[in-house]
Amino acid sequence: MADDPRKPEDEAAGGGRTLDRRDVLLGLSTVPALGLFGYAWRKQRSYEQQQREMAEASRPAPAPDLEPIDVALIGAGAQGQVLLDAMLRIPGLRFRAVCDIWTDFNLRRAVNTLKKYKFEATGYEDYRELLDKEKKLDAVVIATPDFWHAPHTVAALQAGKHVYCEKEMSNTLEGARQMVAAARATGKLLQIGHQRRSNPRYLHCREKLIGEAKLLGRIVTVNGQWNRAVAPDLGAPDRYLIPEARLKQYGFRTMHEFRNWRWYKGKGGGPIVDLGSHQIDVYNWFLDAVPSYVIASGGLDYHDPKTHEWYDTAMVVYEYETKQGPARAYYQTQTTNGSQGYFENFMGDQGTLVISESEANYPGRLYRDPNAPAWDEWVQRGYVTAPKVVEKEEKEDASVLDVRESVSPDEHRVPVVLRDPYHQPHLENFFAAIRGKTPLNCPAEVGYESAVTVLKVNEAIEAKQRLSFRPEDFEA
Numbered sequence: 490m491a492d493d494p495r496k497p498e499d500e501a502a503g504g505g506r507t508l509d510r511r512d513v514l515l516g517l518s519t520v521p522a523l524g525l526f527g528y529a530w531r532k533q534r535s536y537e538q539q540q541r542e543m544a545e546a547s548r549p550a551p552a553p554d555l556e557p558i559d560v561a562l563i564g565a566g567a568q569g570q571v572l573l574d575a576m577l578r579i580p581g582l583r584f585r586a587v588c589d590i591w592t593d594f595n596l597r598r599a600v601n602t603l604k605k606y607k608f609e610a611t612g613y614e615d616y617r618e619l620l621d622k623e624k625k626l627d628a629v630v631i632a633t634p635d636f637w638h639a640p641h642t643v644a645a646l647q648a649g650k651h652v653y654c655e656k657e658m659s660n661t662l663e664g665a666r667q668m669v670a671a672a673r674a675t676g677k678l679l680q681i682g683h684q685r686r687s688n689p690r691y692l693h694c695r696e697k698l699i700g701e702a703k704l705l706g707r708i709v710t711v712n713g714q715w716n717r718a719v720a721p722d723l724g725a726p727d728r729y730l731i732p733e734a735r736l737k738q739y740g741f742r743t744m745h746e747f748r749n750w751r752w753y754k755g756k757g758g759g760p761i762v763d764l765g766s767h768q769i770d771v772y773n774w775f776l777d778a779v780p781s782y783v784i785a786s787g788g789l790d791y792h793d794p795k796t797h798e799w800y801d802t803a804m805v806v807y808e809y810e811t812k813q814g815p816a817r818a819y820y821q822t823q824t825t826n827g828s829q830g831y832f833e834n835f836m837g838d839q840g841t842l843v844i845s846e847s848e849a850n851y852p853g854r855l856y857r858d859p860n861a862p863a864w865d866e867w868v869q870r871g872y873v874t875a876p877k878v879v880e881k882e883e884k885e886d887a888s889v890l891d892v893r894e895s896v897s898p899d900e901h902r903v904p905v906v907l908r909d910p911y912h913q914p915h916l917e918n919f920f921a922a923i924r925g926k927t928p929l930n931c932p933a934e935v936g937y938e939s940a941v942t943v944l945k946v947n948e949a950i951e952a953k954q955r956l957s958f959r960p961e962d963f964e965a
């Protein structure tokens with residue numbers, strides 16, 4: 490396969506790819522503030538390396554009749570690199586350009602990564618120049634900070650490109666509305682990066698287990714969380730600082746704000762938006778509804794208010810009116826303790842589903858309520874694994890079991906595992922939609938519903954009140 494245009498030169502020469510000095514230097518894009526440099530850098534590097542190895546492990550050759558799609562990436566930071574690694578596994582893509590304002594660092598790294606796969610991508614600092622000069626582009630993938638999503642997406646759509654834009658769709662509803670309007674006006678595709686909507690495990694749970702087999706019965710309560718341990722602020726080495734004038738030109742007051750934009754008002758939305766949006770989007774999707782009310786408590790309880798403007802802790806209850814009846818969904822995110830990570834837990838009157846994007850930590854478990862009809866048929870059909878009976882531990886000194894106590898339900902597993910990088914199926918869905926082979930799994934309107942649901946939490950925390958959603962709030 491010497492002529493595979495996506496093969497990195499060092500691998501084509503034999504052997505696997507190893508980190509070279511440039512990788513190490515360029516990988517510094519994710520370093521934290523000095524002092525905690527080593528810890529977070531190593532952690533981030535090992536994640537990026539793992540993703541890259543997964544990407545390199547399987548790079549199928551495109552079918553000979555597959556018309557290439559010409560692609561550009563805008564925003565080549567941590568997530569831009571993850572998306573790039575996933576895209577490099579997808580046949581039939583031709584990378585033409587990358588845009589990033591951190592030109593000496595993230596831009597250079599992405600262009601160099603592509604060079605290793607024999608793509609001569611042109612680097613740009615300004616997205617307008619990219620859109621102006623790269624006339625052959627079919628699609629633009631956007632992974633810039635949330636407050637740039639609307640300007641970047643609208644400009645790319647208006648330039649006639651299909652767009653994959655990362656979540657949160659925008660940090661404002663006005664921005665999100667402009668994106669929906671631009672997609673409609675141009676007739677171009679706009680996929681929002683809620684990648685769980687293309688994850689085969691999530692699809693199996695929603696369509697087969699909840700939809701067809703109805704294993705949960707009526708879902709009445711939901712809970713979920715993203716708990717994250719205290720992490721140092723992100724920093725940058727002195728020699729790669731961006732000049733102040735350029736930072737200001739692109740809306741950042743300081744290098745700290747540039748690196749930690751998630752925490753700043755007007756740039757991101759804090760952890761509830763950054764982390765919560767993924768899972769709250771799943772609440773809407775699995776319940777097949779949008780909420781009617783939200784109540785939330787949150788605050789900046791721990792982090793330094795000089796460098797953190799958004800709430801570091803949020804505890805939220807949504808009230809839904811689903812087709813089956815009322816449902817309540819609790820969600821929490823906090824950034825001071827990473828215990829039990831992130832998952833979603835759907836509880837019906839016949840069963841419970843615990844699921845997470847993190848297959849390693851939560852491999853999709855189902856519990857049949859002892860009063861529910863047998864699941865034998867669904868085990869035989871391969872929808873769920875055979876049950877593992879959860880025995881009560883017998884201990885001599887154990888307290889006496891109260892006869893009124895519920896019997897532990899049997900534990901089943903979801904037998905569908907995603908072996909590709911998390912974002913690959915969602916990107917594949919986007920490119921297949923461009924080829925006219927499938928509808929988008931998260932089109933603009935769906936991303937908008939999710940943005941309305943999530944952004945309201947910060948409003949509810951501020952208001953200290955139960956806030957209502959009107960049906961028309963979800964229409965862009």
Ligand SMILES: NC(=O)c1ccc[n+]([C@@H]2O[C@H](COP(=O)([O-])OP(=O)(O)OC[C@H]3O[C@@H](n4cnc5c(N)ncnc54)[C@H](O)[C@@H]3O)[C@@H](O)[C@H]2O)c1
Pocket residue numbers: 563564565566567568569588589590591595614616632633634635637655656657682683684739747748763
């Ligand atoms: N879907 C997911 O699982 C997931 C995971 C992480 C992040 N994200 C999303 O991806 C986006 C980027 O997050 P990140 O963690 O990569 O942030 P980041 O700060 O690491 O990267 C952002 C990049 O955008 C560049 N940039 C900033 N303003 C720009 C502009 N005007 N023009 C061009 N480039 C610009 C920066 O230089 C940086 O390289 C966010 O919207 C985030 O919510 C999604």
